[in-house]
Amino acid sequence: MPGSLAPRLTAYREAAEGRATIRQYPYQPLPPPPRLRGVIQIDPEKCIGCGACATACPAKTLVFDRERARLVYSVTRCIFCLLCVETCPKGAITSLREYEILVEKTPTQVVKHEPARCIKCGRVYASKKLLEEVEKRVKRKLPHLKTCPLCKLEQAAMITAMRVLRARQAYRKR
């Protein structure tokens, strides 16, 4: 096949020049690129347990458990988009240069926070650190922070109901 001779030679040349693409992987790992988006790490010191990252997470990998005031990250569902890193107001999340997640024990990261209990019903509704942070930002004590949103709603409803009652009484008296 004389017509095909030139390309065939090219193929041989190419084969001879080809670069070796196989490495002895676990002993000779591939250096990851500088902008690698790898497994994330949450700094328990910096994290205040606001749950913003959990709201932002598209894959619902980061979950904020309000009843126990803890942040749970299970790496197997992470899509490495780093929206959490972008979102965290405290810069508590960093992306590691770690990409080998197919290991026997899948690492799950749990950041436990000191729970804040509602002074009315006793339910855990946030982390203490978050409440402290809020007070620090507004630079004064906020007593209404000590009740959970549900109790607050109840309280608000009560107040409204009282108002309605009073208004009605006032109307009747007239």
Next chain:
Amino acid sequence: MKLAVEGLKKNNVEYIETTRTQLKHVVENILSDKECRLSTCLAYDGRGIDGALHVAYIFTCHREGRHIIVDVPVDPATASMDSLYPLTGSPACTWCEAEARDLYGIKFRGNPWKGRLVLPDTWPKNIHPMRKDAPRGKPPVEPEKALKKKPRPGIPLGPYHPALHEPEYFELHVIGEKVVDVWYRGFFVYRGIEKLAEDRFLYHQVPFLAERICGICGFVHSTTYCMAVEAALGIEVPERAKYIRTVLLELERIHSHLLCTAAILHTVGYDTGFMHIMNAREEVMDAAEIITGNRKTYSANTPGGVRVDIDESMARTILEKAEKAVTKGVKLAREYAELDEVKTRLEETGILDRKDAWKWGALGPVARASGIDIDMRRDKPYAAYENVEFEVPVMDEGDSMARYMIRLEEALESLKILKQVLKDLPKTPLRAEGQDYKPFHVGLAASEAPRGECLHYIITGRGKRLWRWKIRSPTYNNLALLPNLLVDRPLADAPVILMSIDPCFSCTDRVILVELDKGRRRSVSLARLTRP
């Protein structure tokens, strides 16, 4: 309440509201312009908006870069209307209407596609998964159903087959060596992405989902989605973001085209060529990795801009790498196409002439290899394409060889675009600040994916969620015409013709893995439907 469509006008999209009785008239009017043809159609559940189910037909007038949306309300009580298939005659029309029927339970009178398309045959009749009131939380009960008898012995190609890289099922009926009929069944990997996004995702999280529609050209989907949101909400994207999108889009096009040519060589049995081209392609993957930290899933898009920046030294490295990949990949691919064993398999196989290509709705390289001069980048410039100069290669042969060669030409053009774009990136911020999310706005965006025109249609909803998100990937149209190409061809050519379309099944199916009993197949001959 009415949908807000102001965002569309700026994008050269016409929005026509009509009624069922008027529809035929309106469409005839649109189609009287020979440059316009039906791109796709979609249904959405408007019962939470104005009390009706809706069907929207999207037309593309390619050369003017104009889109027309024709919106028709359908009474939910009867949920039926006339099909547009008799009017348009494009196989993609039978598909999109069958999809609307499966997912929304709207009947189209006159649509020849009788069986299920997207849903498995065993899916209960009265559950329409995309409607807003579809039951959730438990899998639907499967009814008992008799196995359909096969009408004729056929040669199965798929759902898992060495010539197919993804699950799709073709049944080729042969007489001797010649294919006489093709039975097609797809959507084995219908993952419900659209529903997932509507239910669980906030609008700015969807780009990450959009990117996972396709394993090859994911970025084009996230870009098109972002453009649709930007159109709907009137967000101005900074210039620099547009340029960076262009860079990534073109890198994607290069690696997709090299992959396709390599895969064609693999299909004809020349694996040496496959290896060498894939080796050359690695450079592009590296370039993308340098910019985004990942070879393929870039996670670089967000409505209103991009999340990565390119500095000068980076730009130089990327260009170097892209140049290396393209010059080497194209040179090798061209030479290998001269080998007798490759040439004889590609030349004159699967000829698609211009008339059929247009009528059957061919897009992208498939259309351009058949002499149809369309390219969304030029016809309706998005990203930074209005500021760069490039040519749209067109070939007239229409055979597998032309589809192979045209991709190489396009890779060279992509390199040209990259050079211009990377020369001076405008110095603006990367993202538009201050986005205002408004419910019930419509957005439509089109882009030129490596496989052709890619459409995303969105309706924004309450609570920063989407009401409807429709994706029309180019393979949706190209695959629908494929059975026409296989008929009257030798059986041995089938895999090559298939590969030369460069089908991407997952992005067509794009929608929870549904287990399908292989014996329970609903066979509809698309070939018989569409053969002239």
